[in-house]
Amino acid sequence: MALFKEHLYQMAAYAPPLEGRSVEKHLLLDFNERTLPVSDEVVEALCDFIRSGQLQKYPSYGDIVSELAEYVGVSPEQLMITNGSDQGIDLVVRAAVSKGDRAIIPAPSFAMYRQCAEVEDAEILSPEYDRETGYPTGEVLAEISVDTRLIVVAQPNNPCGTIVSRDDLQMILRAAPDAVVLVDECYYEYSQQTVVDLVDKYPNLVVARTFSKTWGLPSLRFGFLVSQANNIEQLLKIRGPYDINQLSIVAVRAALAAPDYTKDYVREVMEESKPLLESWLDERKITYWPSTANYIWAFFKQPDQLAAYLQEQGILVRPKMDPEGKLGLRVTLGNLEQTRRVIESIEAFYR
Ligand SMILES: Cc1ncc(COP(=O)(O)O)c(C=O)c1O
Numbered sequence: 001m002a003l004f005k006e007h008l009y010q011m012a013a014y015a016p017p018l019e020g021r022s023v024e025k026h027l028l029l030d031f032n033e034r035t036l037p038v039s040d041e042v043v044e045a046l047c048d049f050i051r052s053g054q055l056q057k058y059p060s061y062g063d064i065v066s067e068l069a070e071y072v073g074v075s076p077e078q079l080m081i082t083n084g085s086d087q088g089i090d091l092v093v094r095a096a097v098s099k100g101d102r103a104i105i106p107a108p109s110f111a112m113y114r115q116c117a118e119v120e121d122a123e124i125l126s127p128e129y130d131r132e133t134g135y136p137t138g139e140v141l142a143e144i145s146v147d148t149r150l151i152v153v154a155q156p157n158n159p160c161g162t163i164v165s166r167d168d169l170q171m172i173l174r175a176a177p178d179a180v181v182l183v184d185e186c187y188y189e190y191s192q193q194t195v196v197d198l199v200d201k202y203p204n205l206v207v208a209r210t211f212s213k214t215w216g217l218p219s220l221r222f223g224f225l226v227s228q229a230n231n232i233e234q235l236l237k238i239r240g241p242y243d244i245n246q247l248s249i250v251a252v253r254a255a256l257a258a259p260d261y262t263k264d265y266v267r268e269v270m271e272e273s274k275p276l277l278e279s280w281l282d283e284r285k286i287t288y289w290p291s292t293a294n295y296i297w298a299f300f301k302q303p304d305q306l307a308a309y310l311q312e313q314g315i316l317v318r319p320k321m322d323p324e325g326k327l328g329l330r331v332t333l334g335n336l337e338q339t340r341r342v343i344e345s346i347e348a349f350y351r
Helices: 006-010 040-051 064-072 084-096 111-119 137-143 166-175 229-235 246-257 260-283 303-312 336-350
Strands: 079-082 102-104 123-125 148-154 180-184 205-210 223-226 295-299 318-321 327-332
Touching (some): 064 246, 079 084, 079 229, 084 111, 084 180, 084 205, 084 223, 084 229, 137 166, 260 336, 303 318, 303 336
Parallel strands (some): 148 180, 180 205
Antiparallel strands (some): 079 223, 205 223, 295 327, 318 327
């Protein structure tokens, strides 16, 4: 008899290629991170906290939930903080899905949804995204049954960057009142698309957000969930009382106090870098998925060789397979200068 749950032995760990990445040696365009450091205010707040002689004390989160609730526009009872949105995703799946239940997780998508559902031994249904139409709303609706406990909507999806319309999302919410609809708004500040305002209307809606991407704090692991108060109350029973690192709270508070630093970066990425890369791809008739986030999934000729060449030039991008088995490169958008650099390197490869 296996020591742990038997199905775990058939699974692989989720192990993204993190090794060898270096901010000194590389332009990191492979994990959809912010490509510039956080503000001096955030750094100072962290240093001040470390020097204040409090590291030996368990975390106390103060009024961070209220501060975030105000930023998001919900009531504090409708929000809980998590150790990155990965923990939020895990909590939702653990709370909703039992062995044999069905989870609808369209593919390709962010690996954590599937990983967490597999840990719960769920039956996973994965209708495919389409480059023209994006999220497979029709197929998701058709797959809903009495056994469906979870439906994932990555908003926008990673790796493709596509978004689901509010109407489609509400159709799904209405069609599956007994399933949790997890809307992952990890890239919200880039896409500016949110359904947090629908939380009062739909008891089955849970929204996940993070400070990893736009706010540039993935190393500190801070995210949050938004849902109706009764749902948050249940999810809080699973999260540990100290799961969120105190330093992340310090950094988030400092970042929220000076939002322009983040807004200026988002503006440059979305209004300058993104159109630049898109028009460069258009001119060369290189196929890519329409993205509302800080990354573009493009289908270059000789993608493996191009990714290797870029790596030699100190630029990391992420190879990702599309539903037809074609390899694309997901390129994170940095500031204008960084985007020009990656374009010049791609041009040099094909010369
Ligand atoms: C769609 C999506 N959701 C969640 C995450 C995880 O973010 P966090 O660092 O908050 O756990 C990622 C990270 O790549 C992502 O792409």
